[in-house]
Amino acid sequence: MEPRLEHITPSDEQSIRLLHIQCTRFQEDHDWHYHSECEIAFVASGYGTQLMGDSVTRFQPGDLLLIGANLPHCWRSSEQSLPCELLVLQFDPVYLDSALLSAPEARHLKPLLADAQRGLRYRGKAARDIGTQLHWVKQHTAGLSRFSALLQLLDRLGRMPDAEFLSSEVYALENRNGENSRLQKAIQFVKAHLSEEIKQTAVADLVCMTPQSFSRFFRAQTGRTFVSFVNAMRINEACKHLLNSDADIIDIAYACGYSNLSNFNRRFAEIEGCTPSEFRRKHAPTQQLAS
Secondary structure, eight states: OOOEEOOOOOOSSOSEEEEEEEESOHHHHOOSEEOSSEEEEEEEEOOEEEEETTEEEEEOTTOEEEEOTTOOEEEEEOTTOOOEEEEEEEEOGGGSOHHHHHSGGGTTHHHHHHHGGGOEEEOSHHHHHHHHHHHHHHHHOOHHHHHHHHHHHHHHHHHOSOOEEOSOHHHHHHHHOTTOHHHHHHHHHHHHTTTSOOOHHHHHHHTTOOHHHHHHHHHHHHSSOHHHHHHHHHHHHHHHHHHHOOOOHHHHHHHTTOSOHHHHHHHHHHHHSSOHHHHHHHTSOOGGGOO
8 A cells, every 4th residue: 555645734822743642553543654754653552563664563652752753653453452642742853944954963963864764663661761851842833842751752863772663774775766777676686586686786787887886886875795785685675574464484594695604694693683583582472462
């Protein structure tokens, strides 16, 4: 299903919109959508499935999210979920211009907003504290004090070390570099052949470049080598299988292009920081999500 474009009309007095959503199921409030505004969202209550770009993950009370502009997203509550409550702050990034983001005090915000194009999730006490701060901002600020509060929120988010990317690096690249047909052709080829052996020379031929030129081109466009990019794509696909199926890990490894289980486990640990089994246990549905 294609995401729906949501047009958000700011008021004459405020460029920042704050919403306090309370409903039985989040799908009663909204569908799969995107908008040109960035969004800070805090899940105060409810359990279910969260869609963000190309990722499908579980959400729970206490989740804090920073969602980049035009990143499709939605929350779908489980049948046995608690009543749902979501606090949302939406702001147009155009007001955070290059002059502001170049100030020494705000330089960490530029990479934060770039990372938000993949969707960022925070958990723990610091995330819950920001949820409390969002309540306060909605009730006690207006005008310039609300804009100042937004900068303080972004400052805290930019200094939190434990952000978790939600959508894949591939998804962000496809949407950021849509104008580069060679890069898109290379990415689409890798996506279509993840379960097979992928040779860099074959992809270079596909985009009419020498292997050496393609290597330099790909690194300049993505910030990483082609081999590391293919591994990242394969492990991202493996994570989806681990989250959304009960297939054996060895079968998932083969389906994602790894003929050797030890190599799969090693690459998985390098990228995700844990074994495939640990990843599956960590992201297993909670009791509230059981059907």
